[in-house]
Amino acid sequence: MTTGCGCGCDGGETLIFTCAGAAHSGQAANRAGVQAMQQGIGNLFCIAAVAADIADKMTRVRKAGKRIAIDGCSDHCCRKVLEKAGLTADVHVVATDLGIEKKPAQPDMAGDANKIVDKIKALMGAAC
Ligand code: SF4
Numbered sequence: 001m002t003t004g005c006g007c008g009c010d011g012g013e014t015l016i017f018t019c020a021g022a023a024h025s026g027q028a029a030n031r032a033g034v035q036a037m038q039q040g041i042g043n044l045f046c047i048a049a050v051a052a053d054i055a056d057k058m059t060r061v062r063k064a065g066k067r068i069a070i071d072g073c074s075d076h077c078c079r080k081v082l083e084k085a086g087l088t089a090d091v092h093v094v095a096t097d098l099g100i101e102k103k104p105a106q107p108d109m110a111g112d113a114n115k116i117v118d119k120i121k122a123l124m125g126a127a128c
Helices: 024-038 047-051 055-063 077-084 109-127
Strands: 014-018 066-071 091-094
Touching (some): 014 047, 014 077, 024 066, 066 077, 091 109
Parallel strands (some): 014 066, 066 091
16 A cells, blocks of 8 residues: 655655766756755666666666656657656656757756756655
8 A cells, every 4th residue: 555645755765767868958867867866866777777677676666656757858768668667757857848958059067957956856846
């Protein structure tokens, strides 16, 4: 039986996945995932291990109290990998939805990663 709000604040682990795409927005998504982990929001986890269906990794992913997916663009690769594994993203943030360009003329990695982390925090607060 599920207890609490299910967001991970009741003890379940929060896992953070990023698409880690090659474009600037995908790399900003990955940077944001690292920053979110450093700020104590959750633990960064390998989306490639989910795609590869690595058994011991999947056990931890299925047990997670909350899963955060960060995508670089509207292709939503990270969210789709979770869904193909029968899992949902409780929080989903897409870099390009925040005005972050895939190929900006003047990339601002730090600023764009901060924008993504701020959005995650806002959605996490709304979910509790
Ligand atoms: S979501 Fe976009 S940026 Fe991320 S891996 Fe997929 S195509 Fe690349």
